[in-house]
Amino acid sequence: MRCKETKDWFEGRGEGQMPASVREHLRTCVACRTDERDWRLVQTGFRALSREPVPDPSTGFLARLTRRLAEASLAGRAAAQFWDLVGRRVILVGSLLMLTIVIALMLPTSGPWRSPVGLDLSLLQAEVAVENDPVLPDDFGSNQSAAPNVQAGEDRQRR
Amino acid sequence: MADSPGDNQELEWIKRAQRGDADAFGFLVERYQRRVFSLAYHLVNNREEIEDLAQEIFVKAYLGVRGYDGRSSFATWLSRVAVNHCYDYLRRRRTSRVLYFSQMNEEGERALEAKAQSPRQEGVDVEDRIASRDLAAKLLGRAPAEDRVILGLKELEELSVQEIAEMLDLKESTVKVRLHRARKRMLEDFRRWQRGR
Numbered sequence: 591m592r593c594k595e596t597k598d599w600f601e602g603r604g605e606g607q608m609p610a611s612v613r614e615h616l617r618t619c620v621a622c623r624t625d626e627r628d629w630r631l632v633q634t635g636f637r638a639l640s641r642e643p644v645p646d647p648s649t650g651f652l653a654r655l656t657r658r659l660a661e662a663s664l665a666g667r668a669a670a671q672f673w674d675l676v677g678r679r680v681i682l683v684g685s686l687l688m689l690t691i692v693i694a695l696m697l698p699t700s701g702p703w704r705s706p707v708g709l710d711l712s713l714l715q716a717e718v719a720v721e722n723d724p725v726l727p728d729d730f731g732s733n734q735s736a737a738p739n740v741q742a743g744e745d746r747q748r749r
Numbered sequence: 750m751a752d753s754p755g756d757n758q759e760l761e762w763i764k765r766a767q768r769g770d771a772d773a774f775g776f777l778v779e780r781y782q783r784r785v786f787s788l789a790y791h792l793v794n795n796r797e798e799i800e801d802l803a804q805e806i807f808v809k810a811y812l813g814v815r816g817y818d819g820r821s822s823f824a825t826w827l828s829r830v831a832v833n834h835c836y837d838y839l840r841r842r843r844t845s846r847v848l849y850f851s852q853m854n855e856e857g858e859r860a861l862e863a864k865a866q867s868p869r870q871e872g873v874d875v876e877d878r879i880a881s882r883d884l885a886a887k888l889l890g891r892a893p894a895e896d897r898v899i900l901g902l903k904e905l906e907e908l909s910v911q912e913i914a915e916m917l918d919l920k921e922s923t924v925k926v927r928l929h930r931a932r933k934r935m936l937e938d939f940r941r942w943q944r945g946r
Binding site: 658 | 778782
């Protein structure tokens with residue numbers, strides 16, 4: 591048997607009767623003998639600790655505990671009622687919010703606050719350009735429509 | 750679980766406690782208080798705080814008794830609550846490692862030193878036992894919370910691997926591995942201390 595196996599036996603499975611192979615190894619290996627002595631020392635300490643009398647509950651322990659349990663019970667009930675109330679309100683508000691969103695999504699896609707379907711953006715641009723372009727005396731009369739004015743404005747920008 | 754009259758009575762108390770009856774839970778406290786005290790004392794090893802700890806454990810158990818489904822015995826379930834509470838307590842309380850050995854009294858230290866240097870003897874006298882007890886207490890005090898819990902259950906509560914596995918809801922192989930590691934770390938710590946002196 592090697593040192594590692596002996597160590598494993600002491601540290602991990604050192605319960606019950608010591609195997610003959612471990613005993614044999616201990617006779618020849620000083621290092622393992624030291625380990626065995628250390629572990630034996632620690633185990634003796636554990637045994638001494640385990641034999642110490644456990645303190646008894648003091649008089650009145652049960653009465654004090656019962657009082658504490660009653661308090662905990664009341665506190666628990668109050669907390670449960672609080673969360674019950676809060677939970678109900680959260681569910682109500684959430685439902686209302688969901689309903690509002692559903693109604694908003696179901697509305698028709700036209701209306702005063704929506705863009706009309708098929709809006710021609712080029713026409714809109716032309717209208718804006720006409721508003722921004724002052725009408726010159728030369729152009730007046732020959733150009734009555736909005737489109738030539740747009741053309742004139744573009745020409746001026748190019749120049 | 751067996752169907753003895755005592756067990757039926759216990760089942761009745763548990764059901765009443767699950768409905769919020771603190772008096773019924775009081776009967777369970779009476780039945781198991783020594784067990785909880787023993788666990789708390791062996792895992793925490795602090796006489797001053799043991800009663801507070803036991804109270805906290807029972808309050809926690811009372812608030813969580815609705816979650817007890819009868820898959821394990823009530824004693825096992827309650828022990829699990831106690832072990833978890835002690836583990837949390839140890840983790841919160843863990844202090845510097847250096848402090849513990851400085852607290853070892855001189856007499857105990859001298860006896861231990863003599864014991865460690867003496868050749869192996871079969872018998873252990875009272876003085877040696879006190880020194881060893883002091884050493885084990887200090888080593889446990891220095892150990893990480895998880896090592897302390899598993900070694901406390903095995904070496905001080907003297908539970909079998911199977912009982913520990915059931916209590917902690919772990920596989921037996923996992924308990925064996927954790928025990929192995931805890932013992933190894935403890936011996937390493939002991940040697941480090943011996944080398945450092």
